[in-house]
Amino acid sequence: MKQAFSNLSEFRAILAAQEGIDTTAQTAAADHNAQLTKPPGALGRLEDLALWYRGWRGGERAEIGAPQVIVFAGNHGVAARGVSAFPAEVTAQMVLNFQHGGAAINQIARANGATLDVVALDLDRPTDDFTIGPAMSEADLVLALQAGWNAVDRSADLLVVGEMGIANTTSAAALACALLGGDAADWTGRGTGVDDAGLSVKTQVVAEGVARHAGQGDGLEILGRLGxxxxxxxxxxxxxxxxxxxxxxxxxxxxxxxxxxxAKTQDGALDHTVAGHQSAESAHVELLRALGKEPLLQLGLRLGEGSGAALAIGILKSALACHAGMATFAQAGVSDA
Structure with missing residues (x-):
């Protein structure tokens, strides 16, 4: 299969050329919303979600019928530094659990009518320790980006992405710190539940990585170095x-x-996304604020796997069901004040 891109320059060009929301479709959806049997704005964010979704998908009354959840798994070289409460082999063990249907995300995806795909990425070849050098070469980064690109089902009408990878909260904290600034301690949380000594080690690892790689390029470059x-x-x-x-x-x-x-590579690259939830990982609230995303749920989750986002599928489905299924004032014979 011919790849859509073969290097980071081509991937950046794709990001730069992607189209924005269809304002005509969004306006048509808003006009329909204004006629529904409810006071204006009575459904709060559900109304905004419906208009946002229709602006991307088109159609005044389309509903979600084929959501896809993809869980990506990878291993990290910095795991050897003792930054996690679990050993690196747990990544592969959890992949098997996903494949056998035994994880939380399996149940949540099923309950919300979503298919679940698991993509394990070179688990026997962890990334390099980013305190010593870049975590990935450009070639490895491109291969992982391609794996994600190719995993999306063209017939799906909504996507949730999740992850599994021992030490990946360390990587995420380093990315946030390098791209948004602040101290390592501002972004480093307990992840899998490390104790105080483990948190100290983890924070030091993040600080070392950021000191080595911050300011060395755009978001994609930093993703390769610290991701x-x-x-x-x-x-x-x-x-x-x-x-x-x-x-x-x-x-x-x-x-x-x-x-x-x-987002740090291309302005507007996340316009087609919403935040499913605010996790219990301490720095997530600040990261969401930096992204300009207001979470739909706040349930104290810190599992990963796409679990919080998959729970939010039901909210978006409900928003669209109301938009598509409610009667208009004229249809219901209700006076429109």
Whole structure:
């Protein structure tokens, strides 16, 4: 299969050329919304979500019928520094759990009518320790971006991306710190539940990585230097969804860090996305603020896997069901004040 891009320059060109929201479709949806049997704005953010979705997908009354969840998995060289409460082999073990249907995301995807695909990215070949050098070569970064791009189902009408990778909150914290500034401690949380000593080590690892790589290029360049294959996979999938005019629900801290790399490469690269939830990872609220995204849910989740975003599928489905199924004032014979 011919790849859409073969290097970072070509990927950047794709991001720069992607089209924005269809304002004509959005206006038509807004006109229909104004006729529904409710006071103006009575459904709050549900109304905004419906108009946003229709602006990307078109059609005044289309509903979500084929949501896709993709979980990307990768291993990190910095795991050897003791930044996680779990060993690196847990990544591969959890991939098997996903494939056998035993993880939380399997249940949440099923409950919300979504298909679930799992993409494991070179688990036997962790990224390099980013405190010593770049985590990935450009070739490895491009391969991971391509894997994400190719994993998106063209027939889907909504995308959720999630991740699994021991030490990936360390990578996400380093990305956020390098791209948004501040101290390593501002962005580094407990992740899988490290104790105080583990948090100190993790914060030091983030600080070392940021000191080595910050300011060395745009979001994609920093993604290669401090990221992981699963974060790059998510970035590639988010970009492909934009190419297909497919709305995306972002997951937690790690997914948001991957998305940040796109936003810091191309203005507007995340216009087709909403934030599914605010996770319990301490710095996620600041990362969402930097992205300009207001979360749909706040349930204290810190699991990853796309779990919070997949839960938000139901909210978006409900928003569109109301927009499509409610009667207008004229249809219901209700007076429109």
């Amino acid at each position: 992981g294959r699963e974060l790059a996979g998510m970035a590639g999938a988010i970009a492909r969804a934009r190419d297909l005019r497919m709305p995306v629900i972002l997951d937690g801290f790690i997914c948001s860090a991957a998305a940040l790399c796109l």
